[in-house]
Amino acid sequence: MFHRSAARLIATAAIAAGAAAYGPAWSADPDKVLHLEFYVAETGFDPAKVQDYYSFVVNEGIFDSLLTYDYLARPAKLVPRAAEALPTVSDQARTYVFKVRKGIYFADDPAFKGRRRELTAEDFVYSIKRFKDPANHAPYESFVDGVAGLDELKKEAEKTGKFNYDRKVDGLQALDRYTLQIKLKETDYTFAYVMGLPNFGAVAREVIEAYGDDSNAHPVGSGPYLLREWVRSNKIVLEANPGYRGFVWDFQPGADSGDREIVAAMKGKKMPQIGRVEISVIEEQQAAWLAFQNGELDVLHLREQFAPIAIPRDKVNPQLAAAGVRLNRITDPDLNYTYFNATDPDFGGFAKEKIALRRAIFMSFDNAEYLRVIRKGQAMEAQYPIPPGVVGYDATYRTSIPYDPELANKLLDYFGYKRGGDGYRTWPDGRPLAWRYSSTPSSRDREIDELWQKSVERIGIRIQIDKNKFPEELKQERACQLLSRTASWIADYPDGDDFMQLLYGPNSRQNNNACFQLAEWDRIYERTKTLSPDSVERNQLYRQLWRMAEVNGVWKLHDTRYRNMLVQPQVIGYKKHPILLAEYMYYDLDNSRRRK
Amino acid sequence: MTAYIVRRIWQMIPTMLGVVVLVFILFNWVGGDPAYVLAGKISSAEQIANIRRQLGVDQPYYVQLWIFIKQVLTGNFGASWSTNEAVSHILATRLGPSLTVLVPLLILSTLISIGLALAVAYVRASLTDRLVMISCTVGLSISILVYIIVFQYVFAYKLGWFPVQGWGDSFWQNLVVYASLPIIIGLVVSIAPDLRLFRTFVLDEINQDYVRTARAKGLSENRIMWVHVLRNASIPIITHVMAQLPGLLIGAFLIERFFSIPGIGREVILAVERSDFPVIKAITVYVAVATMVFNLLADLMYKAVDPRVQLK
Numbered sequence: 001m002f003h004r005s006a007a008r009l010i011a012t013a014a015i016a017a018g019a020a021a022y023g024p025a026w027s028a029d030p031d032k033v034l035h036l037e038f039y040v041a042e043t044g045f046d047p048a049k050v051q052d053y054y055s056f057v058v059n060e061g062i063f064d065s066l067l068t069y070d071y072l073a074r075p076a077k078l079v080p081r082a083a084e085a086l087p088t089v090s091d092q093a094r095t096y097v098f099k100v101r102k103g104i105y106f107a108d109d110p111a112f113k114g115r116r117r118e119l120t121a122e123d124f125v126y127s128i129k130r131f132k133d134p135a136n137h138a139p140y141e142s143f144v145d146g147v148a149g150l151d152e153l154k155k156e157a158e159k160t161g162k163f164n165y166d167r168k169v170d171g172l173q174a175l176d177r178y179t180l181q182i183k184l185k186e187t188d189y190t191f192a193y194v195m196g197l198p199n200f201g202a203v204a205r206e207v208i209e210a211y212g213d214d215s216n217a218h219p220v221g222s223g224p225y226l227l228r229e230w231v232r233s234n235k236i237v238l239e240a241n242p243g244y245r246g247f248v249w250d251f252q253p254g255a256d257s258g259d260r261e262i263v264a265a266m267k268g269k270k271m272p273q274i275g276r277v278e279i280s281v282i283e284e285q286q287a288a289w290l291a292f293q294n295g296e297l298d299v300l301h302l303r304e305q306f307a308p309i310a311i312p313r314d315k316v317n318p319q320l321a322a323a324g325v326r327l328n329r330i331t332d333p334d335l336n337y338t339y340f341n342a343t344d345p346d347f348g349g350f351a352k353e354k355i356a357l358r359r360a361i362f363m364s365f366d367n368a369e370y371l372r373v374i375r376k377g378q379a380m381e382a383q384y385p386i387p388p389g390v391v392g393y394d395a396t397y398r399t400s401i402p403y404d405p406e407l408a409n410k411l412l413d414y415f416g417y418k419r420g421g422d423g424y425r426t427w428p429d430g431r432p433l434a435w436r437y438s439s440t441p442s443s444r445d446r447e448i449d450e451l452w453q454k455s456v457e458r459i460g461i462r463i464q465i466d467k468n469k470f471p472e473e474l475k476q477e478r479a480c481q482l483l484s485r486t487a488s489w490i491a492d493y494p495d496g497d498d499f500m501q502l503l504y505g506p507n508s509r510q511n512n513n514a515c516f517q518l519a520e521w522d523r524i525y526e527r528t529k530t531l532s533p534d535s536v537e538r539n540q541l542y543r544q545l546w547r548m549a550e551v552n553g554v555w556k557l558h559d560t561r562y563r564n565m566l567v568q569p570q571v572i573g574y575k576k577h578p579i580l581l582a583e584y585m586y587y588d589l590d591n592s593r594r595r596k
Numbered sequence: 597m598t599a600y601i602v603r604r605i606w607q608m609i610p611t612m613l614g615v616v617v618l619v620f621i622l623f624n625w626v627g628g629d630p631a632y633v634l635a636g637k638i639s640s641a642e643q644i645a646n647i648r649r650q651l652g653v654d655q656p657y658y659v660q661l662w663i664f665i666k667q668v669l670t671g672n673f674g675a676s677w678s679t680n681e682a683v684s685h686i687l688a689t690r691l692g693p694s695l696t697v698l699v700p701l702l703i704l705s706t707l708i709s710i711g712l713a714l715a716v717a718y719v720r721a722s723l724t725d726r727l728v729m730i731s732c733t734v735g736l737s738i739s740i741l742v743y744i745i746v747f748q749y750v751f752a753y754k755l756g757w758f759p760v761q762g763w764g765d766s767f768w769q770n771l772v773v774y775a776s777l778p779i780i781i782g783l784v785v786s787i788a789p790d791l792r793l794f795r796t797f798v799l800d801e802i803n804q805d806y807v808r809t810a811r812a813k814g815l816s817e818n819r820i821m822w823v824h825v826l827r828n829a830s831i832p833i834i835t836h837v838m839a840q841l842p843g844l845l846i847g848a849f850l851i852e853r854f855f856s857i858p859g860i861g862r863e864v865i866l867a868v869e870r871s872d873f874p875v876i877k878a879i880t881v882y883v884a885v886a887t888m889v890f891n892l893l894a895d896l897m898y899k900a901v902d903p904r905v906q907l908k
Binding site for chain 1: 626627629630631632634636637638639640641643644646650675678679680681686689745748749752759760761762853854855856858862863866
């Protein structure tokens with residue numbers, strides 16, 4: 001009995017001494033509890049298996065990716081996270097070499113059998129390979145399509161039924177314990193951004209193998225937070241990882257007003273400061289809005305429906321302002337547009353009368369009304385397919401498809417789309433003309449349907465609205481069988497290529513939902529892929545590409561949304577980032593400022 | 597009695613088969629192909645085919661239907677397509693919060709409605725009766741959504757009597773703190789129709805000869821109403837209450853969403869939004885089974901309440 005107790009005492013002392021020796025750099029305060037809300041339920045926390053924004057917000061706090069983004073810099077700027085520095089890029093952006101920082105450890109987990117487990121380059125090799133394992137059906141698999149040798153490994157797995165993680169792959173190698181080399185099949189200047197996505201955070205093979213199919217519920221990373229509690233679709237509790245290495249807050253102020261104030265409040269602090277993050281899934285905006293006003297939430301993503309009450313004339317209402325609530329607004333890196341299927345036998349093709357018809361339909365739509373009615377003023381009209389804050393954005397570009405129903409009518413008259421006795425136009429050969437527009441049964445889509453109906457009736461075109469569930473729309477779209485719908489795209493990384501590739505011919509039946517294929521367009525786009533993102537030539541070519549797409553009447557751009565974040569006075573150093581999701585690791589709480 | 601129960605259980609088999617076929621047809625007709633959503637923003641035809649293969653939705657319909665039938669027989673519906681969580685775990689963890697709200701709600705609603713029905717039926721055609729009936733009609737005409745929005749705003753936000761939303765870890769905290777306002781809203785919504793219905797059941801009995809006989813014997817009005825009238829009015833009341841019981845298993849969609857209660861109702865909405873067929877299948881089958889079982893129980897209770905009832 002005595003021996004057992006003594007042994008236990010010695011073991012406890014050894015663990016304590018060990019912990020002291022590791023010297024955790026973090027200084028998170030368990031009394032600093034941050035309350036956040038999710039509008040949509042998360043799906044899980046295995047980085048390879050999830051694709052939703054809300055799961056990413058959690059994963060980014062738990063897992064270390066090689067790169068991340070500077071908290072303050074705008075446009076968003078990549079900085080190292082688990083890597084020592086930005087990658088060495090060579091061979092015309094076909095080879096990327098990352099040095100993994102030494103001394104990063106995974107959070108403790110029984111899968112490690114009591115050993116302290118260091119993060120190494122092999123962990124990134126394993127984590128990236130998982131995206132090609134057919135068993136994971138990884139939604140972000142396409143992001144590593146360019147890595148040499150991975151496709152062959154996948155094909156072998158499809159034949160044998162087992163993915164061989166031990167098989168060496170030319171394009172993905174750990175050159176030594178801390179050096180990761182990635183070779184791509186083709187030049188890709190944007191690949192570094194992929195390594196900044198939260199999906200590409202490192203997981204440990206032992207953990208994934210230990211939990212098998214339940215890996216979504218057992219996220220074990222080396223990041224600043226760990227998952228303490230998870231009531232699925234309801235509540236997520238993160239706690240500061242006691243073994244986390246920590247970092248000192250040291251970001252430079254940018255041009256944005258308020259940056260200097262943030263720097264003054266945060267500079268030199270050891271991060272993370274917040275000891276516990278409690279996230280509630282609140283699907284109904286009224287509940288979230290009232291909870292925020294009650295002080296039950298520290299930060300609120302304000303939805304459009306409450307914007308007129310909370311931020312009339314884009315300023316926090318006097319009652320909230322008096323309570324110290326601040327508004328932090330960014331332009332989301334997203335784009336909403338309506339497209340025509342360029343391969344449709346009636347509306348598609350590049351004959352002049354078809355192009356005129358598509359452009360006339362686009363010209364009948366009033367974006368100003370759309371912004372007012374649908375977005376409640378919480379969006380800006382898009383002129384260019386690359387939104388603000390994304391590399392390649394051109395603020396000077398003005399669309400060649402303005403709202404002009406008069407001109408649209410003249411165009412249709414000129415190309416022989418005659419009005420019949422009922423006031424509706426026919427095809428030049430006399431067939432009845434009806435535009436098939438698809439949307440989902442949601443209330444938002446119903447409002448957009450009505451706007452489109454009103455628009456095309458101005459120019460005498462009959463609309464036929466097809467209602468489908470979203471998966472069915474995608475299915476038809478991937479088969480190039482959907483004529484038109486209003487679609488959205490949000491940037492995965494802040495580079496214009498993420499948007500321009502949406503019109504690249506070979507991406508038809510994937511994410512080129514207009515199935516637009518024009519040899520000249522594709523040739524120029526391929527040229528842009530060989531150019532550095534900061535080159536002037538690439539921006540000029542993007543401008544040329546978009547003008548070409550507009551001339552052909554493929555897309556009607558609508559808007560880029562604002563993201564309005566309401567922030568309680570106790571939140572210190574908050575600034576919404578357009579790409580980074582787990583900002584909670586970069587700001588602080590002052591409980592003394594909480595409203596009573 | 598045993599023969600009756602066995603016969604009823606036998607009758608459940610073709611009904612269950614009908615439910616299975618109907619759910620299967622409906623999902624495949626309007627449910628959409630989940631592979632296109634699960635495949636992610638940028639996915640090739642090959643990736644989509646791989647997911648369809650893994651989900652089994654590439655199989656011929658008769659094979660998929662047979663798999664569904666086997667799942668019903670074994671009670672194992674596999675895992676959610678969108679989160680990979682075992683369906684059995686989903687049901688086990690979400691049922692508790694739903695029942696925490698709905699069981700007290702059903703009990704209170706039934707008891708209050710019966711009490712009020714007896715009271716207003718006793719003073720039928722009086723001003724009180726008319727005022728109560730008008731209030732019920734007005735109450736019935738207002739959507740539950742209005743009650744939720746107004747009550748949440750007034751009682752939770754303005755007056756601060758309840759939390760706006762949330763759910764805790766302890767049963768008592770959930771029942772007393774978080775479920776109180778949802779239960780009150782549920783009562784306001786359910787008492788009006790129940791009271792009107794139960795009042796008609798009581799009025800049917802109150803004019804019967806046995807009531808007059810009881811009065812002639814000198815029984816107290818309380819005894820006449822609470823024992824004799826209530827006992828005879830209880831068969832339609834039992835039918836009504838038992839018909840509501842399967843509803844406990846599907847939760848209260850709107851209340852759970854507005855108050856962030858992690859119940860089955862919220863899960864059903866999520867499953868439909870995500871085309872998560874395993875979850876939809878399991879919940880539909882359990883509700884169908886529960887409906888049949890509660891119907892059987894209702895029939896057995898008729899016999900217990902009124903020995904004149906013959907089970908055939």
